[in-house]
Amino acid sequence: MRTIRIGAGAGYSGDRIEPAVELAEHGRLDYLVFECLAERTIALAQQARIRNPNSGYDPLLTARMRAVLPACRSNGVRIITNMGAANPVAAAQATTQLAQQSGLRGLKVAAVTGDDVLGDAKQVDLPLDIGGTVRDLGNRVVSANAYVGGGAIAQALADGADIVITGRAADPSLFLGPLIYEFGWALDDWPLLGKGILAGHLLECAGQITGGYFADPGFKDVAGLARLGFPIGEVREDGDLVITKVPGSGGQVTAATVKEQLLYEIHDPARYFQPDVIADFSAVKVRVIGPDRVHVSGATGSPKTGQLKVSVGYVDSYIGEGQISYAGPGAVERGRLALEIVRERLALTGVRTNELRFDLIGVDALHGEKFSQGSAPYEVRARVAGRTDSLAEAARVGEEVETLYTNGPAGGGGAWKSAREVIAVASGLIPEAAVKATVQMFEV
Template sequence: MRTIRIGAGSGFSGDRIEPAVELAEHGGLQYLVFECLAERTIALAQLARRRDPEGGYDPLLAARMRAVLPACRRQGIRIVTNMGAANPLAAARRVAQVARDLGLAGLRVAAVTGDDVTDRLRGTETMLDEGGTVAALGNRLVSANAYIGAAPIAEALAAGAEVVVTGRVADPALFLGPLMREFGWAEDDWTRLGRGTLVGHLLECAGQVTGGYFADPGFKDVPDLARLGFPLAEVDEAGEAIITKVPGSGGRVTPATCTEQLLYEVHDPARYLQPDVAADFSGVRMEPLGEDAVRVSGAGGAPRTGMLKVSVGCHEGWFGEGQISYAGPGAVVRGRLALEVVRERLRLIGHEAEEMRFELVGLDSILGPAEGAAEPREVRLRVAGRCASPEEAERIGHEVDSLYLNGPASGGGVAKSVREVIGIRSCLIPEAEARPQINWVEA
């Protein structure tokens, strides 16, 4: 039975580049997929595009393409990625420019657009899952991007695209598109679409399934994390797959690593709702095939719902932060005094914030205070708040900075920052409201 090999070149926007090069050069791939887009990432990309009409795509796009395009062109590996973020067409032009710089003339790049439904939803009474309507967001609305499916990716590949750049598509669809194109799966072949979605779901977080996020020393040991290899899948025409990695790379692939990834972000394993299919993972089987290879089978699918999830970005104010460290005898006591000083100072100057946090990192910043715990030799004070204006947010860091000479003894290493806060909401729209299009660019 015919098979193809698909590799995962990244699992998030800031991921490593070297494992993707390793896959391109030694993975025996037909496709290399870069999944780089989170809910908040695309809202921030929309802000970047507002500042620069040619911006709004992944900042590592050019670096990744420079690293892998030569090997991919030489070996006939096609690339699929959502690094287009808020501006797939500009991203496609950038890929073409990189190809020209590398002397790779004639590279065909397709940009899939149509996921941006901001203008279509603005001012409508579309209900948000968190309550309220899109209209109620008013001028706070930053972006609205629908999770579109695999069909336009498959179409672009069938038309000869060597690189497909998308905006917001469902993560598994990046992998499902090549499978639909290669094996001719119909858009209503629910069983195979469900199986292809399983493959995409297992690969979409890259190093997570080869042991990265899995690793826990003494409980779940993973070798050579500094050279963690990214996963690839060998998939047959029926949609069954073997998950593995490049021999000799770091990490490991086991039924346990695959099972952890299988459960990631899945609420109902029997109905994992995607734009292409309602995937059924409830009967999935994991079978080890020697070292670093797992056969996955048993997925199914049912007709898609006809609705698309939309990630809605909205302005939530400004985030101000200040940090300072205390070390040595009495570090915790001095840190607590410093927190009270900053708290009182902000009250005295009439500081306004919608929410605030006062904490000592290493003592109570994540799990809260622990009774009877040994006190650390060093702590990091952190004061953070969300404010209506950047000026109010800036005052937080200023008061922490002033602890250098006006607070407890021996504070050091102040850091302060102000940044815009983008909140993420979600809603559903009929799939007909998103109108994917394929745009062509050639190097």
């Protein structure tokens, strides 16, 4: 049976670039996939596109392409990515321009569009999981993008694309698309599609499965994290899967790293809802077959729901924050006094907040005073954060922290402040039939 090798070049927008270059040069790949979209990322990209119609794609797109394109072209590696974010067409155009400047001819770049469903979401007044509907959010709505599947990616590859750039495709679908194309899997062969989703789910977070997020010194030691290698999936025509990495790269692929990634962000392992299929991981078996080689089998699938998840980005509020450090004897006591001063100042000056936090980082910032224990630390950092309805009001929170420099307590330093808009995400469901993913091709 035929086997193809798919490498994961990124697990989020700001991921390292060197491991992807290593994969392109030494991974003997057929495909290199960059998964770079989180829930809020595309809403932020839509804001950028509003400010500049030629932007709205991943800010590292050009750097990533410049780094891997030469090796990918030399080694016959095709690239698939969701770095198109809010503007796949502009991303494709930027990629073709880069290829021209690099002297790479005969390159076909496909932009997959259709995931932007803001107009439809407003028209049908999409119900949201936060309660209410899209219309209830009014002019605070920034974006609405549906999670499309692997079908359009497969079509782009069939049309001859060397690079496929999508917007909000489901993460595992980026890996499923080439499997559908290469092996001719039917779009209603649910068991095979379920196996493909398993491969995509295991690969999508890149360094997590090779020991990155897995590492915990003294409990789960991992060597070579500074030059962590990203994973490769060897996928056979029948869906059989082996996870591995480039020999000699940092990190590790073990049964434990694979199992942790298998369970990552899974609600019901027997019913993992995806645009292409409902995947079933409940009978998956993991078996080590060699150094950094793990065989994974047992996934299957059932018919998809006919509905697609929609992520709706909206302006939720504004957050003002201030921080200042205290060190030496009495650092905790001075830090707590600093927090009490700011608490009183915010009330005295009438700063209007919807929510306030007062934390001593390193003491109680994550789990609160209830879980704070042990000897007093030598140094602490006091942090105050407030949620407000305006940017101007948010700025006042950090300003009050900054005034602690000269208004007590003693020894404060390294003050920092910020005020920022908060983009939140809500979710809803839209009929799959309402979303038409299309392919637009560009050539160098």
